[in-house]
Amino acid sequence: MARVEVRLHIQAPPERVWDVLVDWERQPRWMVDARQVRVVSRHREGVGVVLHCPTNIVAGIVVTDVLVVTEWQPQRRIAVRHDGWLIRGYGAFELAPSAEGIDFTWWEEIDAPLGRLGDAVAQALAVPHVTRLFRRSLARLRRHCEDGGVGP
Secondary structure, three states, X not given: OEEEEEEEEEOOOHHHHHHHHXXXXXHHHOOOOXXXXXXXXXXXXXXXXXXXXXXXXXXXXXXXXXEEEEEEEOOOEEEEEEEOOOOEEEEEEEEEEEOOEEEEEEEEEEOOOOHHHHHHHHHHHHHHHHHHHHHHHHHHHHHHHHOOXXXX
16 A cells, blocks of 8 residues: 655644635645546535545546545544545545644555555655645645635
């Protein structure tokens, strides 16, 4: 299993960051590899929310990431399970309040296809690529949260 983890500080209150995170359809405004996010479950909040997210994995290749919310702690943590045909594994957004905002962590553990060969390729190629994407995405998230949100 390949693991990616990126952290940064956001100078915004936890409720502000949380509101931006759970505005599902607007996530592609800050999440650079997401083309679109659709809520396909009947409810939009809490454990069991199901999301479909066409994701640009590399060089214009797009696959639909199917995410199921497995943990929901408002203003603290959202954990998901990836149930797509190619993207499988677990991840979370974690918010830790600090004196001037929050310390934000985004981690993913992806189960690469093809067993050990897939894991080796993921470690060598996918982890560095996804780490760069996460850093760019979190820089955009920070700007949105600190500058007053995502906008219309």
